[in-house]
Amino acid sequence: MQTDRADDGGGAPAVVPVPQTVRGVLLDIDETLVDLEGAMDRALREVTGPLLPGLGEEEWAAFCRIFTRGSDDIYAQYIAGAITFAQQRILRAERCLAHFGAEFESADHAVAWLSAYESAQPAYVAAFDDVVPFLDVLDSAGIAYGAVSNNVHDYQRAKLDHAGLDRVRTLVGIDAVGAAKPDPAIFHEGLRQLGTGASETVYVGDNPAHDVIGAAAAGLCGIWLNRREAVLAEDVAAAVPRQVASLAEVPALLGLG
CATH class of the missing domain: 3.40.50.1000 (HAD superfamily/HAD-like)
Incomplete structure (x- = not known):
């Protein structure tokens, strides 16, 4: 299972002290x-730019924030085994695009976007x-x-x-x-x-x-x-x-x- 998100929160159990001798x-x-979020941010801007011409800095920041931290429900479907790793990435991208009134032209277009994103991201890591x-x-x-x-x-x-x-x-x-x-x-x-x-x-x-x-x-x-x-x-x-x-x-x- 692959992951590419950051999580927050939860729980409440015992506290373990710092060891006297750390080995x-x-x-x-x-x-x-x-x-990773920095790499995702730069890769998202690179491959999605043609779909959202003229998007300002604050809007790009919002786009990336939705993708990385605003799609927990989609990611939960992947964790539950309901969708694949690739599918959850595309669904997150579709949510981001929809937020700014855009969309992929077709399923093939979405797959091409995913391929471009997966090629671009490692270069920014x-x-x-x-x-x-x-x-x-x-x-x-x-x-x-x-x-x-x-x-x-x-x-x-x-x-x-x-x-x-x-x-x-x-x-x-x-x-x-x-x-x-x-x-x-x-x-x-x-x-x-x-x-x-x-x-x-x-x-x-x-x-x-x-x-x-x-x-x-x-x-x-x-x-x-x-x-x-x-x-x-x-x-x-x-x-x-x-x-x-x-x-x-x-x-x-x-x-x-």
């Missing part, structure tokens, strides 16, 4: 290591500026690290390599265990591959429910990477006590100076 760090990929310095710190401290993602392994492997992050060798996708975050099974597989225990490993990601509350349910300490300064509801915030705006803030939380 492992597992990380989310999209919006944590890789700027890049790591966030704080990623390499953070991995350098972990390497210097001798701390093992890897990625656990709600996406299939090969799709994410190619994404990491394209972003210059081939040094992230441990990578667990949802096809490894047939489960996605926040299911504990996928975190436990990450621990197994990393060779560390839950009580000595932290998980860092941009999704409070999946990456912090989900990690806690699996016995790991979760750290919320809140790049966009989102505000959580009080009941959720109680289960997400640690947040950072950048990976540059994480070493201090781990006692690495």
Whole structure:
């Protein structure tokens, strides 16, 4: 199963403290290591521009926001197995176009748009500026690290390599265990591959429910990477006590100076 969206919210369980000695760090990929929304934004503008000539900057921002964060109901159909990955992308694009009074000319036109989008997006994939310095710190401290993602392994492997992050060798996708975050099974597989225990490993990601509350349910300490300064509801915030705006803030939380 492939994914290309960012989620927010949910849940309420126990809080796991930061280990006194950290031996492992597992990380989310999209919006944590890789700027997927930025890549999607640029690719959407490139391939959809001919359909929406004269669209202003604020309107393009709205178009991309609808595609990435305003189509949860469509994405839920894909998660439920009702539609394919390609179909959910086309349906999201159709919703965005309709918002601005446009549409694909035909089903073939929609398929051609999807092909162009899938060709364009990888070229824009890049790591966030704080990623390499953070991995350098972990390497210097001798701390093992890897990625656990709600996406299939090969799709994410190619994404990491394209972003210059081939040094992230441990990578667990949802096809490894047939489960996605926040299911504990996928975190436990990450621990197994990393060779560390839950009580000595932290998980860092941009999704409070999946990456912090989900990690806690699996016995790991979760750290919320809140790049966009989102505000959580009080009941959720109680289960997400640690947040950072950048990976540059994480070493201090781990006692690495």
